[in-house]
Amino acid sequence: MPTDLEHLPREPGVPKPDPILVVDNMRKRFGGIVAVDVDHLEIQRGAITALIGPNGAGKTTFFNVLTGFDKPDEGHKVFDGETIDRARPHRLAQKGMVRTFQLTKALTKLAVIENMKLGAKDQKGENFARSLITPIWKKQEKEIEQRADVLLEKFQMDQMRDEYAGAISGGQRKLLEMSRSLMTDPKLVMLDEPMAGVNPALKQKLLDHVRGLKDQGITVVFVEHDMDVVQGISDWVVVMAEGAIIAEGPPRSIAENKKVIDAYLGAHHDAPLDLDQEQAFLAEDMAEEQETEEQ
Ligand SMILES: Nc1ncnc2c1ncn2[C@@H]1O[C@H](COP(=O)(O)OP(=O)(O)O)[C@@H](O)[C@H]1O
Ligand SMILES: [Mg+2]
Numbered sequence: 001m002p003t004d005l006e007h008l009p010r011e012p013g014v015p016k017p018d019p020i021l022v023v024d025n026m027r028k029r030f031g032g033i034v035a036v037d038v039d040h041l042e043i044q045r046g047a048i049t050a051l052i053g054p055n056g057a058g059k060t061t062f063f064n065v066l067t068g069f070d071k072p073d074e075g076h077k078v079f080d081g082e083t084i085d086r087a088r089p090h091r092l093a094q095k096g097m098v099r100t101f102q103l104t105k106a107l108t109k110l111a112v113i114e115n116m117k118l119g120a121k122d123q124k125g126e127n128f129a130r131s132l133i134t135p136i137w138k139k140q141e142k143e144i145e146q147r148a149d150v151l152l153e154k155f156q157m158d159q160m161r162d163e164y165a166g167a168i169s170g171g172q173r174k175l176l177e178m179s180r181s182l183m184t185d186p187k188l189v190m191l192d193e194p195m196a197g198v199n200p201a202l203k204q205k206l207l208d209h210v211r212g213l214k215d216q217g218i219t220v221v222f223v224e225h226d227m228d229v230v231q232g233i234s235d236w237v238v239v240m241a242e243g244a245i246i247a248e249g250p251p252r253s254i255a256e257n258k259k260v261i262d263a264y265l266g267a268h269h270d271a272p273l274d275l276d277q278e279q280a281f282l283a284e285d286m287a288e289e290q291e292t293e294e295q
Helices: 059-066 089-095 112-124 128-133 135-154 170-184 200-215 227-233 251-255 258-266 275-294
Strands: 019-030 033-044 048-052 074-079 097-099 188-192 219-223 236-241 244-249
Touching: 019 059, 019 219, 033 059, 033 219, 033 244, 048 059, 048 200, 048 227, 059 188, 059 219, 089 097, 097 170, 112 135, 112 170, 135 170, 170 188, 170 200, 200 219, 200 227, 227 251, 236 251, 236 258, 244 251, 244 258
Parallel strands: 048 219, 048 236, 097 188, 188 219
Antiparallel strands: 019 033, 019 074, 236 244
16 A cells, blocks of 8 residues: 655645545635635545644635535546546445534434444435335344444444433544444545544544554545644645645645745634744744845
8 A cells, every 4th residue: 555655746736656536626715715726636545644724724615525515616526536526425425435524413312323323324325214114224224233333342432332422522422423434434534623622542542543544444534733643643744725735745844844834824723833833933934034134
């Protein structure tokens, strides 16, 4: 599995050795705002790719258009060699591309195991009511439940199987969101801020699970604010600002990238880098400014 991306040119839109997802000329506008303005992006198969950027950069909107939850104004995307421009989320799930969701209020009133089972059906776009009456479904229902139990055990959630999803901790809910997305046996999992609101102990466990997905051959793309997390698990980092991709590269190269530093300093950022990093960035920026003045 070619996940060694170190040697690639570190520039926006750089071709990958074996892309599972290719995006071209993707734009999404809200009134006068261009929320997504991506010329070209390739996501490497089998790798963990982080999508970062200041608040309002367009990460969530980009995620939504990639996963079919929002329609772009223009653009093309190819998943696993197949054009998926108009595919709805459940079609994408059938093809092997899923995203995690924060559990809605209604789902917190269901047991953990029911959430898992619904995960399979939601994503497949199947009719839940019909599933309760059709005999064929009884068999599939059993298989779905078995798969759910296997996943819950793997994520060490089996003891919470019959508890309400609303009664488990925030971190455990993140684990549930992740294991739920695996019900359809995906090739590509898109995680929207998988570590948000998770305590440090459970964060480690979640990180291990994300690495575990990669070990199973699943491609992972995730949006994340926490730079330690990004540095810790990603093979490749894509940076967005004002809708566009402004930088790409291995995690270490990104922290030193001038464009990235400027983007973060120039925008409001709701989860800042740690204080030391911020100080270093500010110092560098001031030095640069002085240089320009002296010229
Ligand atoms: N439904 C919407 N209607 C109008 N503007 C939106 C909508 N969703 C996002 N935006 C705008 O698009 C830009 C990108 O937002 P978003 O994708 O949420 O960024 P991020 O996830 O990186 O913080 C922002 O300027 C935001 O205000
Ligand atoms: Mg967002």
